Amino acid sequence: MCKQTVIELSVNNHPGVMSHICGLFARRAYNVEGIACMPVNGGQTSKIWLLVNADDRLDQMIKQVDKLEDVLLVERYDSGHPVFAKMAEFVQ
Amino acid sequence: MKMSGAEIIIKLLERQGVRTIAGIPGGANLPLYDAMGKNGNIKHILTRHEQGAGFIAQGMARVTGKPAVFFATSGPGATNTLTAIADAKLDSIPIICITGQVPLSMIGTDAFQEVDTYGLSVPITKHNFLVRSAEDLLRIIPDAFRIAASGRPGPVVIDVPKDVQMAEVEFDEWPELGVPDATPELFHGEIEHAAAMINRAKRPILYLGGGVILSDSSAEALAMAEKGAIPSVLTLMGLGAIPSGHPLNLGMLGMHAARYTNLALEECDLLIAVGVRFDDRATGKVSEFCPKAKVIHMDIDPSELDKIKTAHASVRGDVADVLKALLPHIEQKNRAEWNGRIESLRTAHPMIVPGADDPTSPYGVILKAAELAGEEAIVCTDVGQHQMRTAQVYPFTRPHRWLTSGGLGTMGFGMPAALGAALAAPDKPVICFSGDGSIMMNIQDLATAMEYDIPIKIILTNNNALGLVRQQQDLFYGQRYVASDYDKCVDFIKIAEGFGIKAYDLGNCDDPAVTLAEAIAAPGPALIHVPVSPNEPVYPMVAPGAANSQMIGGENHV
Numbered sequence: 001m002c003k004q005t006v007i008e009l010s011v012n013n014h015p016g017v018m019s020h021i022c023g024l025f026a027r028r029a030y031n032v033e034g035i036a037c038m039p040v041n042g043g044q045t046s047k048i049w050l051l052v053n054a055d056d057r058l059d060q061m062i063k064q065v066d067k068l069e070d071v072l073l074v075e076r077y078d079s080g081h082p083v084f085a086k087m088a089e090f091v092q
Numbered sequence: 093m094k095m096s097g098a099e100i101i102i103k104l105l106e107r108q109g110v111r112t113i114a115g116i117p118g119g120a121n122l123p124l125y126d127a128m129g130k131n132g133n134i135k136h137i138l139t140r141h142e143q144g145a146g147f148i149a150q151g152m153a154r155v156t157g158k159p160a161v162f163f164a165t166s167g168p169g170a171t172n173t174l175t176a177i178a179d180a181k182l183d184s185i186p187i188i189c190i191t192g193q194v195p196l197s198m199i200g201t202d203a204f205q206e207v208d209t210y211g212l213s214v215p216i217t218k219h220n221f222l223v224r225s226a227e228d229l230l231r232i233i234p235d236a237f238r239i240a241a242s243g244r245p246g247p248v249v250i251d252v253p254k255d256v257q258m259a260e261v262e263f264d265e266w267p268e269l270g271v272p273d274a275t276p277e278l279f280h281g282e283i284e285h286a287a288a289m290i291n292r293a294k295r296p297i298l299y300l301g302g303g304v305i306l307s308d309s310s311a312e313a314l315a316m317a318e319k320g321a322i323p324s325v326l327t328l329m330g331l332g333a334i335p336s337g338h339p340l341n342l343g344m345l346g347m348h349a350a351r352y353t354n355l356a357l358e359e360c361d362l363l364i365a366v367g368v369r370f371d372d373r374a375t376g377k378v379s380e381f382c383p384k385a386k387v388i389h390m391d392i393d394p395s396e397l398d399k400i401k402t403a404h405a406s407v408r409g410d411v412a413d414v415l416k417a418l419l420p421h422i423e424q425k426n427r428a429e430w431n432g433r434i435e436s437l438r439t440a441h442p443m444i445v446p447g448a449d450d451p452t453s454p455y456g457v458i459l460k461a462a463e464l465a466g467e468e469a470i471v472c473t474d475v476g477q478h479q480m481r482t483a484q485v486y487p488f489t490r491p492h493r494w495l496t497s498g499g500l501g502t503m504g505f506g507m508p509a510a511l512g513a514a515l516a517a518p519d520k521p522v523i524c525f526s527g528d529g530s531i532m533m534n535i536q537d538l539a540t541a542m543e544y545d546i547p548i549k550i551i552l553t554n555n556n557a558l559g560l561v562r563q564q565q566d567l568f569y570g571q572r573y574v575a576s577d578y579d580k581c582v583d584f585i586k587i588a589e590g591f592g593i594k595a596y597d598l599g600n601c602d603d604p605a606v607t608l609a610e611a612i613a614a615p616g617p618a619l620i621h622v623p624v625s626p627n628e629p630v631y632p633m634v635a636p637g638a639a640n641s642q643m644i645g646g647e648n649h650v
């Protein structure tokens with residue numbers, strides 16, 4: 001099995017942000033295995049967690065995501081993130 | 093103050109210094125046009141197709157380096173802009189497209205002339221906006237100017253629903269102007285490391301691209317080349333970064349480079365890549381590009397670093413800042429041995445220019461036109477053999493005078509871009525080299541040239557074929573010319589005259605050089621028709637996907 005990584009993004013919260021981010025991955029034929037998103041601080045911004053396979057294109061993907069105007073911060077969790085562990089319970 | 097959304101947009105554009113906007117009106121952006129009419133300080137250029145408006149904006153932006161604006165209505169107006177926007181994305185050109193949209197309440201209902209402009213433009217813009225309230229315009233318009241011009245420039249789309257254009261807003265003061273963000277800070281370690289590598293190298297080559305033009309660092313690039321005696325190659329987008337006659341200038345690299353240029357790159361031990369993105373038309377087969385060289389890559393866009401070629405050293409920053417910081421660390425050298433080797437390559441494998449002295453030949457007309465138009469001229473092209481020939485032989489002397497569709501390679505770019513250039517720089521001669529295939533893609537804007545009396549000179553080399561495609565069929569598809577030859581001819585002289593443009597035929601005149609001189613000197617727009625043979629390939633050529641060392645044609649037989 002391929003090693004997975006979680007990318008945590010802080011983004012502006014408005015319609016369209018998700019299509020920028022997902023579109024970026026789709027255009028480069030890079031599958032997003034899991035997605036979670038929740039508003040923070042009353043909804044001005046959101047956090048998005050992306051579960052992705054860590055292949056050798058990942059560094060380039062992260063740089064491209066970081067370039068998006070609506071993306072405020074990118075963090076990478078190579079040893080996974082509890083958000084997906086909790087979510088997994090719903091899809092067992 | 094109380095104003096409508098449309099009035100706010102126009103006033104904010106005026107405050108940003110916008111004086112000319114190209115576009116086409118329609119139901120969904122009529123409030124914007126009405127506000128422009130009332131304001132009166134912005135000149136509108138009515139094109140005949142929105143793609144032309146986009147390329148006019150590009151022409152303005154490429155010449156001035158500042159964001160230029162164009163307008164389209166919703167639906168078909170917006171979809172017609174997409175090619176010009178995508179073109180700007182690939183060449184990092186700051187343009188702002190403002191589209192009308194159906195009213196907010198009707199978005200998503202498949203209303204008349206509704207299309208998801210926001211969704212369509214996501215992958216081809218640097219950023220885009222769907223404006224949801226007129227107040228937001230006070231933030232979004234300056235932001236669009238900031239984003240388009242900051243860092244690596246690029247296109248921005250602002251989609252404005254009609255009701256947002258009409259809504260009235262009370263506000264106290266105008267927002268700050270949108271200006272580019274400060275350039276990123278440099279890491280001194282990176283600069284010193286790069287300098288040490290350059291000073292240590294025996295056979296370095298500077299590889300200069302569009303980033304040098306966009307960051308206005310031609311002077312620094314030249315100073316670096318001269319101080320370190322470093323021979324330099326240019327990408328298609330970098331032409332003009334250093335003067336073509338300069339002894340350290342080896343011209344364009346890649347698919348249609350002179351043989352000595354690509355051969356020199358084979359031998360270099362250090363490639364200093366400045367504001368380039370290792371496009372495949374420049375590198376050929378990447379794994380065989382500069383096989384003996386270490387690579388230093390300098391770029392403002394961190395995602396370009398290590399994207400295609402992993403650099404041994406990268407320097408992130410605005411290349412103007414980077415070159416300025418590097419210069420004091422570069423040792424003064426003459427590199428006599430390396431430059432001597434380059435000279436012998438140049439002599440043994442020169443650029444062969446057939447018909448250079450004949451103003452009715454494909455190369456000759458470019459050289460003659462350059463001589464007649466002078467050093468101040470702005471040169472635009474469409475896409476094809478005529479474009480590659482111009483890139484190969486035109487004597488460029490300065491930046492921001494060479495406008496060509498590099499990344500997307502869009503036929504139809506040349507003529508409207510030339511209109512934009514002439515609008516932005518009315519004191520300079522503007523010439524456009526086009527082909528009979530390309531000019532057809534935006535020929536309707538001959539009417540725009542006529543209507544506003546914009547003095548562009550279009551030099552149309554007519555081979556009655558899609559020349560560059562035909563050349564590929566010639567070389568790689570067994571000379572089966574499928575869909576690349578036109579069976580019948582159109583009469584471009586009559587077409588131009590029908591559009592109210594003066595036309596000159598170099599194929600049917602007593603002295604072509606005199607006729608060309610007359611056409612270039614005449615006031616107003618003109619089309620100069622040059623019939624040429626379809627059987628004249630652009631050489632040398634590297635087959636798509638092959639290594640740059642495997643050049644076809646253009647050998648020196650003397």
Ligand SMILES: Cc1ncc(C[n+]2csc(CCOP(=O)(O)OP(=O)(O)O)c2C)c(N)n1
Binds near residue numbers: 474478479503530
């Ligand atoms: C919009 C668009 N469609 C198709 C192409 C593919 N293409 C590249 S060059 C070329 C032929 C150009 O012919 P012409 O403008 O007559 O120039 P020539 O090569 O004959 O000088 C074509 C069809 C393109 N670059 N752009």
